[in-house]
Amino acid sequence: MSESRSASAVTPEPLLRVHEICAGYGAIEALHGISLQVQSGEIVALIGANGAGKSSLLMSICANPPARKGKIFFAGQDITVLATHQIARLGVAHVPEGRRVFTYMTVAENLAMGLMALPEQANHGLLQAGGGADPEQIYHLFPRLRERAQQRAGTLSGGEQQMLAIGRALMSRPRLLLLDEPSLGLAPQIMGRIFATLRDIVKEGTTIFLVEQNANQALQLADRAYVLVNGRITLSGTGKELLASPEIRKAYLGGH
Amino acid sequence: MSSRVSRALRVAVVALLLFAPITGLVLSGYQLSIHWQRPLWLAAAVLVGYFTLSWLMQHLGWLDRFAASRSAVQPTATIGLSGPRPVWIGAAILFALLLPFVLGKYAVSVAILALIYLLLGLGLNIVVGLAGLLDLGFVAFYAVGAYTYALGYHYFHLSFWLALPLGALLAALFGMILGFPVLRLHGDYLAIVTLGFGEIIRLVLNNWVSVTGGPNGVSVPFPTLLGLEFNRKAKQGGVPIHEFFAVEYSSDHRSLFLYFLLLIVVALLILMVIRLKRMPIGRAWEALRENEVACRSLGIHHVTVKLSAFGLGAMVGGVGGVFFAALQGFVNPTSFTFFESAYILAIVVLGGMGSTTGVIGAALLLTVLPELLRDFSDYRVLSVGIAMVLMMVWRPRGLRQRRRPFFVIPAQDLPKAPVAVSQGVAEQ
Ligand SMILES: Nc1ncnc2c1ncn2[C@@H]1O[C@H](COP(=O)(O)OP(=O)(O)OP(=O)(O)O)[C@@H](O)[C@H]1O
Numbered sequence: 001m002s003e004s005r006s007a008s009a010v011t012p013e014p015l016l017r018v019h020e021i022c023a024g025y026g027a028i029e030a031l032h033g034i035s036l037q038v039q040s041g042e043i044v045a046l047i048g049a050n051g052a053g054k055s056s057l058l059m060s061i062c063a064n065p066p067a068r069k070g071k072i073f074f075a076g077q078d079i080t081v082l083a084t085h086q087i088a089r090l091g092v093a094h095v096p097e098g099r100r101v102f103t104y105m106t107v108a109e110n111l112a113m114g115l116m117a118l119p120e121q122a123n124h125g126l127l128q129a130g131g132g133a134d135p136e137q138i139y140h141l142f143p144r145l146r147e148r149a150q151q152r153a154g155t156l157s158g159g160e161q162q163m164l165a166i167g168r169a170l171m172s173r174p175r176l177l178l179l180d181e182p183s184l185g186l187a188p189q190i191m192g193r194i195f196a197t198l199r200d201i202v203k204e205g206t207t208i209f210l211v212e213q214n215a216n217q218a219l220q221l222a223d224r225a226y227v228l229v230n231g232r233i234t235l236s237g238t239g240k241e242l243l244a245s246p247e248i249r250k251a252y253l254g255g256h
Numbered sequence: 257m258s259s260r261v262s263r264a265l266r267v268a269v270v271a272l273l274l275f276a277p278i279t280g281l282v283l284s285g286y287q288l289s290i291h292w293q294r295p296l297w298l299a300a301a302v303l304v305g306y307f308t309l310s311w312l313m314q315h316l317g318w319l320d321r322f323a324a325s326r327s328a329v330q331p332t333a334t335i336g337l338s339g340p341r342p343v344w345i346g347a348a349i350l351f352a353l354l355l356p357f358v359l360g361k362y363a364v365s366v367a368i369l370a371l372i373y374l375l376l377g378l379g380l381n382i383v384v385g386l387a388g389l390l391d392l393g394f395v396a397f398y399a400v401g402a403y404t405y406a407l408g409y410h411y412f413h414l415s416f417w418l419a420l421p422l423g424a425l426l427a428a429l430f431g432m433i434l435g436f437p438v439l440r441l442h443g444d445y446l447a448i449v450t451l452g453f454g455e456i457i458r459l460v461l462n463n464w465v466s467v468t469g470g471p472n473g474v475s476v477p478f479p480t481l482l483g484l485e486f487n488r489k490a491k492q493g494g495v496p497i498h499e500f501f502a503v504e505y506s507s508d509h510r511s512l513f514l515y516f517l518l519l520i521v522v523a524l525l526i527l528m529v530i531r532l533k534r535m536p537i538g539r540a541w542e543a544l545r546e547n548e549v550a551c552r553s554l555g556i557h558h559v560t561v562k563l564s565a566f567g568l569g570a571m572v573g574g575v576g577g578v579f580f581a582a583l584q585g586f587v588n589p590t591s592f593t594f595f596e597s598a599y600i601l602a603i604v605v606l607g608g609m610g611s612t613t614g615v616i617g618a619a620l621l622l623t624v625l626p627e628l629l630r631d632f633s634d635y636r637v638l639s640v641g642i643a644m645v646l647m648m649v650w651r652p653r654g655l656r657q658r659r660r661p662f663f664v665i666p667a668q669d670l671p672k673a674p675v676a677v678s679q680g681v682a683e684q
């Protein structure tokens with residue numbers, strides 16, 4: 001368990017508490033009563049097969065689509081009633097599946113867009129794109145982005161775009177970072193670097209809830225993890241427990 | 257070589273199919289006569305023309321130049337949003353200021369029309385070029401502005417100076433009313449709904465005879481300047497401007513007044529658009545056009561961002577409408593057909609979506625050229641079409657591409673070998 005937890009009170013209110021939510025698209029229900037918690041300072045992973053509803057869960061935490069039943073609490077506040085942009089402004093940064101960078105803007109401009117969530121800082125950030133203190137921190141995490149600061153984001157490689165998408169989300173200094181498959185299409189080596197960087201991000205005070213296909217890496221990285229099957233949570237535990245579980249080994253790790 | 261011949265032949269066949277009904281069938285009185293030689297001659301001219309042109313292009317190196325301007329990633333390094341050089345801006349301003357005194361009355365009347373279209377083009381450019389929302393009913397807001405002045409004067413004796421902000425506000429309101437239901441629509445669907453909206457406004461103006469005068473239209477007085485009228489004799493209860501300044505009456509004063517007022521409004525608008533592009537809202541438009549999901553995840557409220565684009569664009573259209581009413585002295589629904597929307601859209605597309613300089617150039621081109629080529633006025637629409645086709649071939653992104661900063665590698669970094677992806681981790 002992380003230090004922040006042992007330091008605080010006996011049963012602290014989790015940073016994110018999802019309580020029996022159902023959500024879906026039109027007639028399709030993708031999530032059937034999901035409950036989970038993410039404590040402040042943790043890395044929590046969500047693994048599951050294609051179409052299990054992992055992306056849908058992250059999206060409905062951001063009210064896109066909103067939950068039909070159940071409640072979602074962020075830092076004790078009921079966010080089920082809020083709209084997507086309002087949730088983002090509370091300090092929940094979502095990196096959607098498939099690196100959605102703004103291809104016509106430069107890297108620096110993309111990073112500046114991350115400040116949009118903070119209205120009072122937005123002006124400042126846009127006028128000095130590439131200058132201010134915050135981009136420097138992102139460049140420190142991902143030095144590659146510094147070299148490419150004036151390059152158009154559309155011309156970055158896939159891995160660089162993923163770094164940019166994460167960096168952009170970090171610009172607003174979110175309390176909770178929701179990552180949807182950061183390893184998508186990345187070489188194992190680059191993925192290892194990004195995962196190592198995620199640990200640094202947590203050290204700087206951001207909590208991470210990530211969705212991963214790559215169960216092995218995700219479970220090694222995560223403090224705790226949940227397994228999602230057809231819109232239901234079937235298993236949960238610490239990363240090590242799940243790595244050792246025969247069920248998981250069979251279903252997600254190829255039975256090695 | 258042979259491919260060029262076959263391409264030229266194919267082009268000639270298409271030309272034949274196109275020209276045959278247009279030039280081959282001649283209606284004189286009630287008699288239809290067939291002139292089969294004409295289309296053949298035209299097709300032959302196209303064949304030879306295509307062949308020579310493509311040969312010239314290849315052998316004189318024209319092709320390379322066009323190819324270079326077409327590639328998406330340009331090798332030249334640029335930083336910042338580069339506009340035209342100050343010298344050119346200065347020259348343009350000087351020209352605009354001296355135009356009435358150098359080129360005379362006729363030029364001023366053409367220039368006024370050009371400035372109104374420029375205004376409309378810049379307004380639509382906010383919606384289509386910057387926010388990426390395809391609007392085919394822009395003329396609706398133009399009509400709202402024009403009728404605000406016309407009906408406002410008719411019923412409430414509203415002056416031009418009050419109608420100007422009011423028309424802008426009303427048009428912006430209409431823009432948002434339209435924007436609200438279509439927020440969820442994209443691309444083609446949005447285009448069709450906006451097209452319908454434009455027609456609705458025109459049909460209401462046409463058929464609500466008791467209020468709008470229907471097809472008979474409404475007459476509009478000419479604006480006054482600080483209570484001074486531009487008439488020979490005071491009609492609106494003020495003093496004629498030539499008596500106030502003790503000069504000879506001249507009808508030129510009217511067009512000079514409108515011209516310089518429009519010039520000021522257009523200049524202010526251009527400054528506003530340049531500012532907007534660099535402000536968060538401008539970036540939000542651009543970002544929303546590119547990727548709505550990412551925008552929402554960054555806390556951008558897509559509703560307000562889209563509505564602001566619709567509202568601002570419509571507002572500019574409304575201002576254009578008020579000026580149009582003042583210029584014509586009369587409005588009726590026939591000025592606000594779909595053709596006008598299409599023409600304004602042509603200005604935006606021809607100029608290069610999102611590029612202010614491009615839109616200015618295209619607006620001037622599309623209004624001044626038809627005037628210069630009065631004798632060919634039957635071919636006005638045809639020439640716009642041809643200009644579009646030529647542009648799609650050689651300048652697919654418009655006369656002037658929207659410049660964005662890209663690909664700059666500082667010289668001292670160039671020789672460096674490929675760098676490891678993330679060394680920040682090790683430094684921690
Ligand atoms: N916009 C949508 N409209 C309708 N159905 C959707 C939509 N998005 C997702 N679904 C459905 O919801 C279910 C869960 O999809 P989701 O994207 O959450 O899966 P996932 O676990 O993220 O899968 P993957 O690992 O492949 O990304 C799927 O059956 C999918 O078809």
Ligand SMILES: [Mg+2]
Binds near residue numbers: 054055056097
């Ligand atoms: Mg997914």
